[in-house]
Amino acid sequence: DGPAATSGPDPFASEFDLSDPAFITDPAAGERWLSGPRPVCRGKFADGSDIWVATGYQDVRKVLGEPTLRSRPPGDSHRQSMLSRGVPEDIVDMFDSTLLTMDGADHMRVRRLVTRALSARRMQALSPAIARVAERLLDGLAAEPEPDLIAHYAHPLAIIVICELLGVDEEYREQWREWSETLAQALRPDPEQFAPAVRGMAGVTRKLIDARRAAPRDDLISELVEAQEDDSERLNDDELVALAMVLVQAGHETVRNLIALGALALLQHPDQLRLFKENPGIGDRAVAELVRHTAPVKHTFRRFATEPVEIGGVTVRPGEAVQVVLAAANRDPAEFEHPERLDLTREHNPHLGFGRGAHYCLGGSLALIEGEIALTSLFDRFPDLRPAVDPAEIAPRYLLAMQRFPVLLSPEE
Numbered sequence: 001d002g003p004a005a006t007s008g009p010d011p012f013a014s015e016f017d018l019s020d021p022a023f024i025t026d027p028a029a030g031e032r033w034l035s036g037p038r039p040v041c042r043g044k045f046a047d048g049s050d051i052w053v054a055t056g057y058q059d060v061r062k063v064l065g066e067p068t069l070r071s072r073p074p075g076d077s078h079r080q081s082m083l084s085r086g087v088p089e090d091i092v093d094m095f096d097s098t099l100l101t102m103d104g105a106d107h108m109r110v111r112r113l114v115t116r117a118l119s120a121r122r123m124q125a126l127s128p129a130i131a132r133v134a135e136r137l138l139d140g141l142a143a144e145p146e147p148d149l150i151a152h153y154a155h156p157l158a159i160i161v162i163c164e165l166l167g168v169d170e171e172y173r174e175q176w177r178e179w180s181e182t183l184a185q186a187l188r189p190d191p192e193q194f195a196p197a198v199r200g201m202a203g204v205t206r207k208l209i210d211a212r213r214a215a216p217r218d219d220l221i222s223e224l225v226e227a228q229e230d231d232s233e234r235l236n237d238d239e240l241v242a243l244a245m246v247l248v249q250a251g252h253e254t255v256r257n258l259i260a261l262g263a264l265a266l267l268q269h270p271d272q273l274r275l276f277k278e279n280p281g282i283g284d285r286a287v288a289e290l291v292r293h294t295a296p297v298k299h300t301f302r303r304f305a306t307e308p309v310e311i312g313g314v315t316v317r318p319g320e321a322v323q324v325v326l327a328a329a330n331r332d333p334a335e336f337e338h339p340e341r342l343d344l345t346r347e348h349n350p351h352l353g354f355g356r357g358a359h360y361c362l363g364g365s366l367a368l369i370e371g372e373i374a375l376t377s378l379f380d381r382f383p384d385l386r387p388a389v390d391p392a393e394i395a396p397r398y399l400l401a402m403q404r405f406p407v408l409l410s411p412e413e
């Protein structure tokens with residue numbers, strides 16, 4: 001499957017070019033890169049800069065566990081790239097240092113607080129609210145003349161759950177939802193919309209912070225405000241606002257993708273769908289397998305070398321960037337038996353769908369709960385659910401998530 005990366009020019013390097021729109025939209029190119037491991041090789045990032053690309057399970061594990069590989073882009077490049085995309089300066093400042101682009105002690109400080117606030121107890125406590133949201137959205141789906149599983153279910157569910165988690169009051173939710181959609185385009189933001197959305201969200205978050213400081217409730221903002229009182233780990237209000245927005249970004253498209261891709265995968269594997277419906281207790285393991293198989297997040301942010309580091313037989317030099325393709329690592333036959341198979345009962349499943357190491361997903365347990373409730377409720381309510389169009393038409397491309405998922409709900413349609 002391709003020559004060793006060290007044996008001369010790599011024939012695949014030019015094919016992995018995220019700066020080429022054709023690569024991003026070409027289903028065949030995407031499929032090649034997502035469907036399994038290759039030797040570490042060179043590629044191009046969206047901005048045209050060179051990257052190393054790791055796709056094999058062990059290579060990806062090594063990259064994500066390697067402390068000398070940093071998440072913060074070197075120098076001022078992160079700021080500059082946002083500025084060059086037209087994002088206003090004050091907003092760049094807000095996004096310049098978020099969990100995902102922090103390292104070391106600073107990262108640990110913020111991460112500890114968020115970990116505490118996203119406790120298993122809080123996630124479990126959200127379950128009844130998630131179930132209520134799912135039921136309400138399913139009522140709406142049934143009333144739609146052209147029901148779409150993304151627009152009318154997966155997408156709003158993911159956003160409303162983040163609102164429930166943070167404690168965003170009802171009066172702000174509709175607006176919050178519009179802002180969230182704008183924020184989700186952070187990779188290619190339209191500055192005209194992006195700046196007002198971020199400012200609006202920051203304004204509401206500040207109001208919520210003040211309100212919860214005066215009268216705490218059982219929500220994440222209250223908990224983070226309370227954690228501010230702890231002198232040793234202080235988060236200032238700006239950091240708290242930025243954090244709320246990172247949670248929106250991290251927990252919104254990801255969950256939307258999990259629900260949509262998960263539903264599609266189950267519909268395409270009727271035996272697994274039957275297993276899922278007939279075994280309510282299978283939830284956690286089943287959704288983990290859906291994360292492995294569908295890879296709602298195809299790859300992580302880049303990592304930057306601070307010292308020479310060897311990955312899969314190549315030496316990554318200081319300043320060079322590495323991109324890992326989680327989707328491919330999760331299909332590595334050296335780690336997973338019959339990786340192409342969707343097997344909800346898979347016992348050995350150390351998938352990397354939530355990343356690994358210092359930046360391991362903080363919302364993983366919430367995502368599993370959401371995925372389980374959303375999919376169980378969906379198939380309970382509509383046992384005859386099926387795609388209304390050829391799945392090939394709506395399948396995701398390499399970097400483009402599934403945009404629509406028209407469905408038929410009843411058997412007579």
Ligand code: HEM
Binds near residue numbers: 111358360363364367
């Ligand atoms: C980080 C995947 C849902 C919050 C990550 C990373 C991955 C990931 C791969 C690591 C990124 C990197 O190393 O560069 C997913 C998937 C999800 C999901 C597949 C759903 C199926 C959520 C949810 C939340 C969340 C629901 C919050 C409510 C975060 C945060 C980080 C993160 C805060 C940053 C952690 C850090 O940098 O220390 N996620 N995520 N995620 N995720 Fe998730």
